[in-house]
Amino acid sequence: MKKGRGRTSRIRRRKLCRSSQSRGVNESYKPEFIALKKWLKARKFEDTNLIPACFPDTGRGLMSKTSLQEGQVIISLPESCLLTTDTVIRSYLGAYIAKWQPPPSPLLALCTFLVAERHAGDRSPWKPYLEVLPKAYTCPVCLEPEVVTLLPRPLAAEAREQRTRVRELFTSARGFFSSLQPLLPEAAESVFSYGPSCGPGARRVHGAGQRQGLSAEPDTCALAPFLDLLNHSPAVQVEAAFNEESRCYEIRTGSGCRRHEEVFICYGPHDSRRLLLEYGFVPRGNPHACVPVSQDMLVKYLPSTDKQMNKKISILKDHDFIENLTFGWDGPSWRLLTALRLLCLEAGEFLCWKKVLLGEIISDVNEKKSLDIAQKICRYFTEEASAMLQKVSHMKDKEMALIHQLTLVETLWTEELKILRASAETLSSLQTAVRDSPRCLRSPPLLGVAPSAGCDA
Numbered sequence: 001m002k003k004g005r006g007r008t009s010r011i012r013r014r015k016l017c018r019s020s021q022s023r024g025v026n027e028s029y030k031p032e033f034i035a036l037k038k039w040l041k042a043r044k045f046e047d048t049n050l051i052p053a054c055f056p057d058t059g060r061g062l063m064s065k066t067s068l069q070e071g072q073v074i075i076s077l078p079e080s081c082l083l084t085t086d087t088v089i090r091s092y093l094g095a096y097i098a099k100w101q102p103p104p105s106p107l108l109a110l111c112t113f114l115v116a117e118r119h120a121g122d123r124s125p126w127k128p129y130l131e132v133l134p135k136a137y138t139c140p141v142c143l144e145p146e147v148v149t150l151l152p153r154p155l156a157a158e159a160r161e162q163r164t165r166v167r168e169l170f171t172s173a174r175g176f177f178s179s180l181q182p183l184l185p186e187a188a189e190s191v192f193s194y195g196p197s198c199g200p201g202a203r204r205v206h207g208a209g210q211r212q213g214l215s216a217e218p219d220t221c222a223l224a225p226f227l228d229l230l231n232h233s234p235a236v237q238v239e240a241a242f243n244e245e246s247r248c249y250e251i252r253t254g255s256g257c258r259r260h261e262e263v264f265i266c267y268g269p270h271d272s273r274r275l276l277l278e279y280g281f282v283p284r285g286n287p288h289a290c291v292p293v294s295q296d297m298l299v300k301y302l303p304s305t306d307k308q309m310n311k312k313i314s315i316l317k318d319h320d321f322i323e324n325l326t327f328g329w330d331g332p333s334w335r336l337l338t339a340l341r342l343l344c345l346e347a348g349e350f351l352c353w354k355k356v357l358l359g360e361i362i363s364d365v366n367e368k369k370s371l372d373i374a375q376k377i378c379r380y381f382t383e384e385a386s387a388m389l390q391k392v393s394h395m396k397d398k399e400m401a402l403i404h405q406l407t408l409v410e411t412l413w414t415e416e417l418k419i420l421r422a423s424a425e426t427l428s429s430l431q432t433a434v435r436d437s438p439r440c441l442r443s444p445p446l447l448g449v450a451p452s453a454g455c456d457a
């Protein structure tokens with residue numbers, strides 16, 4: 001047998017391929033991480049099996065030095081390492097916060113502290129932590145306006161709202177920033193200027209509760225050095241909680257991890273648009289990713305002559321069926337098809353609307369119409385995604401400075417296109433099944449519960 005053709009070689013090649021895909025490049029030798037480790041050690045943080053590394057797909061994250069068992073505590077961060085609103089209130093800012101009316105929000109207190117400490121440079125006890133914070137952010141608030149226009153329309157609108165909120169937070173805090181002038185060697189406006197690098201994503205690590213001197217907004221965020229190097233994967237399960245006994249914030253893995261692999265936590269079962277909006281990244285193959293269908297799209301291919309249309313829309317609204325209608329990897333969501341079935345009811349079938357909402361398939365005609373409309377919407381979105389990808393690609397050729405931001409938008413559209421193609425295939429099989437086998441022969445029913453008998457009012 002030729003060398004390299006046997007089973008052992010195949011296994012070795014597969015292993016090599018798998019590890020080169022996920023293998024990170026160790027970064028623990030970098031001066032900033034050596035300083036961080038020293039700083040953490042001084043605050044009683046016990047060395048872990050995790051080291052900073054750079055990964056091909058996810059960028060900087062944490063790599064496991066050994067294999068990790070399910071249920072193992074992977075990080076235990078002493079309270080003294082956490083940067084919370086308590087830290088801020090106990091600091092030199094405390095007296096200024098207590099005096100300021102209306103009381104600053106917990107978020108403003110944390111951001112102000114971070115900016116002031118960053119400005120203090122070598123004098124800041126938090127310097128080793130501040131030095132490893134990302135240098136740039138890709139949340140939509142930091143995207144250039146011409147890049148925002150390339151996002152899916154509802155997301156672009158949310159991105160603009162996010163920008164407005166951050167601007168307002170900054171504008172309304174100007175007076176508070178000026179009140180800190182006695183603490184600053186330079187003009188307060190130059191220290192607290194509006195810019196994209198205002199702060200990292202804080203983690204929710206503490207229970208809610210109001211701190212004295214701060215506004216009543218939820219005080220749930222804190223910064224967790226080292227722990228905040230963990231990237232997100234929807235595939236892992238972790239338990240994260242503050243251990244009152246050890247006074248440490250602990251992360252326990254619910255899934256094992258092999259040696260030299262990236263260790264992830266799950267930020268939540270978010271779809272990709274949410275991850276882009278809140279965290280500034282788009283993962284590939286996110287099982288929670290979906291393409292939402294707005295009310296406008298829902299009715300776009302329905303006859304405008306339908307006299308019952310307004311009534312149907314209000315039924316959908318009253319029963320909370322007008323939002324969260326999506327295409328996913330498995331095809332159109334059950335909610336989307338149910339909404340379409342209701343909208344496609346013929347005048348004579350209208351009284352069946354309750355059964356439709358309960359999941360019944362009313363007739364082959366209704367089912368076929370609903371699937372056809374779903375396919376049309378899917379095709380419209382597919383064409384839109386392809387056109388946007390072309391636009392992004394042209395812009396990438398012209399605007400080299402925006403390449404990183406444009407790649408992010410490109411990944412989002414590419415992922416959505418994949419979902420839409422998968423949905424189109426599912427829809428085609430469903431359309432074929434409806435066409436080729438009458439309802440009475442289909443068992444079990446395609447996408448609902450059993451075919452209905454009569455309908456009530």
Ligand SMILES: C[S@@+](CC[C@H](N)C(=O)[O-])C[C@H]1O[C@@H](n2cnc3c(N)ncnc32)[C@H](O)[C@@H]1O
Nearest residue numbers: 058060061134228229230231232279280281283
């Ligand atoms: C808590 S930090 C994680 C550490 C971060 N990568 C770093 O270098 O500081 C969260 C940020 O990491 C990035 N990130 C997290 N999970 C990711 C993933 N699966 N793929 C790409 N970027 C990810 C995003 O920029 C996100 O806003």
